[in-house]
Amino acid sequence: MKIASWNVNSLKVRMPHLEEWLALAKPDIVALQEIKMETKAFPAEALRALGYEAVASGQKTYNGVALLARTAPTDTVVDIPGFADEQRRVLAATVGDLRIVDLYVVNGQEVGSDKYRYKLDWLAAVADWLRDEIAKHPKLVVLGDFNIAPDDRDVHDPEAWHEQVLCSTPERAALKRMLDLGLHDSFRLKDDTPGQFSWWDYRQAAFRRNLGLRIDLVLVSEALRASVQSAGIDRVPRTWERPSDHAPVWVESG
DNA sequence: ATGGTTGTTGAACAA
Numbered sequence: 001m002k003i004a005s006w007n008v009n010s011l012k013v014r015m016p017h018l019e020e021w022l023a024l025a026k027p028d029i030v031a032l033q034e035i036k037m038e039t040k041a042f043p044a045e046a047l048r049a050l051g052y053e054a055v056a057s058g059q060k061t062y063n064g065v066a067l068l069a070r071t072a073p074t075d076t077v078v079d080i081p082g083f084a085d086e087q088r089r090v091l092a093a094t095v096g097d098l099r100i101v102d103l104y105v106v107n108g109q110e111v112g113s114d115k116y117r118y119k120l121d122w123l124a125a126v127a128d129w130l131r132d133e134i135a136k137h138p139k140l141v142v143l144g145d146f147n148i149a150p151d152d153r154d155v156h157d158p159e160a161w162h163e164q165v166l167c168s169t170p171e172r173a174a175l176k177r178m179l180d181l182g183l184h185d186s187f188r189l190k191d192d193t194p195g196q197f198s199w200w201d202y203r204q205a206a207f208r209r210n211l212g213l214r215i216d217l218v219l220v221s222e223a224l225r226a227s228v229q230s231a232g233i234d235r236v237p238r239t240w241e242r243p244s245d246h247a248p249v250w251v252e253s254g
Numbered sequence: 255a256t257g258g259t260t261g262t263t264g265a266a267c268a269a
Contacts, residue, residue: 009260009261009269010260010261010262012261012262013260013261034261034269036261036262060262061261061262061263061267061268062262062267062268062269107268107269109268109269115268147269201258201259201269202258202259202260202269203257203258203259203260204257204258204259206258206259242260245259245260245269
């Protein structure tokens with residue numbers, strides 16, 4: 001069972017890349033972020049033709065998440081319980097015996113900004129929700145664009161990024177509160193080396209110079225931890241023409 | 255140098 005996450009930064013632009021990558025990587029479940037389209041525009045039929053059933057929660061211009069699986073996802077939730085939010089950033093569903101939660105975490109723009117405060121409030125609400133989800137569904141996978149680099153191994157230049165957004169102590173503490181529910185960063189179960197990134201800025205030839213951050217994560221619950229065979233980051237689509245700024249990340253379990 | 259690139263929408267915003 002291969003489970004992946006990819007921030008595609010516009011599914012309209014990146015649909016050819018998604019199709020190519022599905023054929024290459026053959027994932028069983030894929031969480032997408034930043035589809036940047038309304039739900040009604042989501043290409044469900046094209047994906048079905050490729051062997052994937054899909055659910056989406058989109059909006060005009062920004063955000064938007066979707067979940068693809070070999071069998072139809074059920075029991076879909078698109079709102080954080082008790083947290084009013086017009087932004088379409090979460091999608092939870094059941095696939096087989098797994099509960100999947102796809103997150104497009106708020107970016108936060110700059111430490112101390114209104115958007116940063118929204119990010120921390122949003123993360124707290126999601127953690128509260130996940131506490132209930134993991135109690136109901138022990139086999140839980142939480143994956144997506146977390147917009148947080150878990151620690152300095154995940155940052156190309158920790159000094160430059162020190163206490164900057166995506167790396168600040170309150171953001172990392174919010175992520176730790178999530179992990180403390182009994183979730184594990186699958187990549188770090190298999191690889192403790194620094195310099196393994198999932199996002200590179202479009203500017204300054206950042207990908208070519210590997211000036212990136214690891215901000216896309218696949219978290220697995222304790223019940224799934226021992227089943228993780230391998231985990232990784234697929235840099236290949238980032239080399240393609242007109243790429244997303246994020247690479248797909250994945251875990252193989254079972 | 256508060257820069258630079260990309261995407262959506264149509265000059266500004268978000269990342």
